[in-house]
Amino acid sequence: MADTASETLKRTPLFDLHVELGGKVVPFAGYEMPVQFEGVKAEHLWTREKAGLFDVSHMGPCFLFLKEGLGQPGAHEKISALIERLVPSNIAGLKPGQGRLTVLLNQDGGILDDLIITRMPDPSLEGMLYIVVNGAVKTEDWALIERELGGEAMLQRADDRMLVALQGPEAEAVLAPHFPEAADLSFMRCAYVQRGSEKFMITRSGYTGEDGFELLLPNNEVGLGIVKDLLADERVKPIGLGARDSLRLEAGLCLYGHDMDPSRDPVEAELQWVIQKVRRERADFPGADRILKAISEGPAQKRVGIQPLERAPASEGTEIHIDGQKVGIVTSGGFGPSVDKPIAMGYIRADLTAPGTKIDLMIRGKARPAEVCALPFVTQNYKR
Amino acid sequence: MSTYYTEDHEWIAVEGDIGTVGITKYAAEQLGDVVFVEVPEAGITFTKGDDMAVVESVKAASDVYAPVAGEVVEGNGDLADAPQTVNEDPEGKGWFCKIKISDAAEVSTLMDASAYKAFCEGL
Numbered sequence: 001m002a003d004t005a006s007e008t009l010k011r012t013p014l015f016d017l018h019v020e021l022g023g024k025v026v027p028f029a030g031y032e033m034p035v036q037f038e039g040v041k042a043e044h045l046w047t048r049e050k051a052g053l054f055d056v057s058h059m060g061p062c063f064l065f066l067k068e069g070l071g072q073p074g075a076h077e078k079i080s081a082l083i084e085r086l087v088p089s090n091i092a093g094l095k096p097g098q099g100r101l102t103v104l105l106n107q108d109g110g111i112l113d114d115l116i117i118t119r120m121p122d123p124s125l126e127g128m129l130y131i132v133v134n135g136a137v138k139t140e141d142w143a144l145i146e147r148e149l150g151g152e153a154m155l156q157r158a159d160d161r162m163l164v165a166l167q168g169p170e171a172e173a174v175l176a177p178h179f180p181e182a183a184d185l186s187f188m189r190c191a192y193v194q195r196g197s198e199k200f201m202i203t204r205s206g207y208t209g210e211d212g213f214e215l216l217l218p219n220n221e222v223g224l225g226i227v228k229d230l231l232a233d234e235r236v237k238p239i240g241l242g243a244r245d246s247l248r249l250e251a252g253l254c255l256y257g258h259d260m261d262p263s264r265d266p267v268e269a270e271l272q273w274v275i276q277k278v279r280r281e282r283a284d285f286p287g288a289d290r291i292l293k294a295i296s297e298g299p300a301q302k303r304v305g306i307q308p309l310e311r312a313p314a315s316e317g318t319e320i321h322i323d324g325q326k327v328g329i330v331t332s333g334g335f336g337p338s339v340d341k342p343i344a345m346g347y348i349r350a351d352l353t354a355p356g357t358k359i360d361l362m363i364r365g366k367a368r369p370a371e372v373c374a375l376p377f378v379t380q381n382y383k384r
Numbered sequence: 385m386s387t388y389y390t391e392d393h394e395w396i397a398v399e400g401d402i403g404t405v406g407i408t409k410y411a412a413e414q415l416g417d418v419v420f421v422e423v424p425e426a427g428i429t430f431t432k433g434d435d436m437a438v439v440e441s442v443k444a445a446s447d448v449y450a451p452v453a454g455e456v457v458e459g460n461g462d463l464a465d466a467p468q469t470v471n472e473d474p475e476g477k478g479w480f481c482k483i484k485i486s487d488a489a490e491v492s493t494l495m496d497a498s499a500y501k502a503f504c505e506g507l
Contacts, residue, residue, distance in 0.1 A: 035443070039416055039417055040416055040442040242442060246442060311467070312440070315445060335440075337442070342419070342420070364438065
């Protein structure tokens with residue numbers, strides 16, 4: 001994405017609060033976002049130990065629902081059949097209140113985005129899905145969805161609201177006094193909570209590898225009040241995008257535009273698990289030919305974890321060599337504060353993916369020793 | 385001993401014809417938590433403005449430029465295992481290397497402490 005100073009940057013509803021809390025604000029995905037508050041390392045470690053609050057309002061939350069027949073029998077099957085034209089996951093098979101990570105595919109099976117699709121929990125909202133796409137490509141994603149499905153379904157953007165993530169081992173204890181419903185949720189389940197005239201979407205999800213929640217809050221005093229209440233808890237600190245990136249990298253999670261893009265299919269990205277059996281059998285998703293072939297024959301490259309054996313971190317674009325020959329490329333890299341080592345992930349020739357395979361990272365013209373390793377770098381602590 | 389500063393936020397403390405080089409407190413604060421430092425080995429020569437070292441933080445990798453021309457007489461080997469020293473004591477124990485200055489006249493083109501302070505405040 002072109003983050004240039006000349007482009008008009010948007011602000012999230014929490015911008016003033018970031019500034020008030022001492023956040024260092026930078027352009028990101030078209031928004032002015034806090035990259036850090038007290039420091040990336042401290043914020044990262046705090047999130048793994050206690051709880052961190054992230055403003056992710058720049059992302060693309062939306063609701064997709066049937067223009068006719070909402071809440072009627074068969075409505076979930078109908079809306080699922082529509083969205084399944086664009087994604088390879090079994091959306092019809094979601095239980096009420098259940099969500100699933102999936103990918104938006106182009107006709108070649110390349111990844112246009114990763115997204116989470118959740119079936120609304122209320123019977124009256126059968127036929128409605130809650131969808132969160134990436135901020136950097138939300139305009140394109142929504143245009144695609146409307147173009148393909150707009151005849152029968154309505155897409156309502158919700159990116160004018162506040163979307164915050166509360167992540168870390170203390171997240172449940174912090175959130176439960178405000179939303180008792182949250183404590184009962186397991187990973188990738190949601191509650192749609194009404195208080196007076198306000199509605200709150202709470203999903204037990206996140207992108208740090210820790211237990212936690214994402215909250216879609218109204219853009220008003222009520223929403224702001226909840227954010228401030230959470231921050232007033234001594235177990236919670238505001239966390240910037242810098243730590244969000246190091247947390248997700250340690251957790252082995254892909255970042256769109258870096259670890260996946262339209263040139264990669266879900267199989268080489270090691271995301272074939274998002275394609276459930278029923279969809280493989282039906283072979284009815286975009287690029288199914290290429291993707292099913294890659295599943296049966298194996299892809300040419302695969303995404304792997306990379307452990308540099310020296311202190312120098314490898315950044316995105318670093319070439320991976322063996323015996324002087326290029327065999328892959330780093331797509332995300334940096335320093336992992338919890339593992340206290342540099343870490344990376346990238347793509348490497350499929351015959352070289354065994355953990356322990358010795359590779360060289362070409363950092364500033366010098367070959368630095370590294371090994372292919374399993375992902376994630378830290379244990380994921382989801383509440384199953 | 386006098387200390388001089390560059391617009392790229394290096395400092396050089398000059399004693400005779402030997403200069404000790406590092407990055408300033410301002411630079412270290414901007415970088416955030418330093419996780420990796422690569423310092424030059426003794427014997428390498430630089431002209432003013434050459435890439436002389438690399439400092440990498442949780443946020444970004446940055447080149448460190450030679451403030452003046454010279455030959456490295458010593459790199460700070462302690463930084464390899466303790467890169468955080470650059471945050472803790474950037475203008476002391478966090479020095480990068482010592483160089484033998486080849487042209488003393490180049491030093492006079494750098495800023496002194498009060499000029500550097502004004503420069504940072506203008507940023």
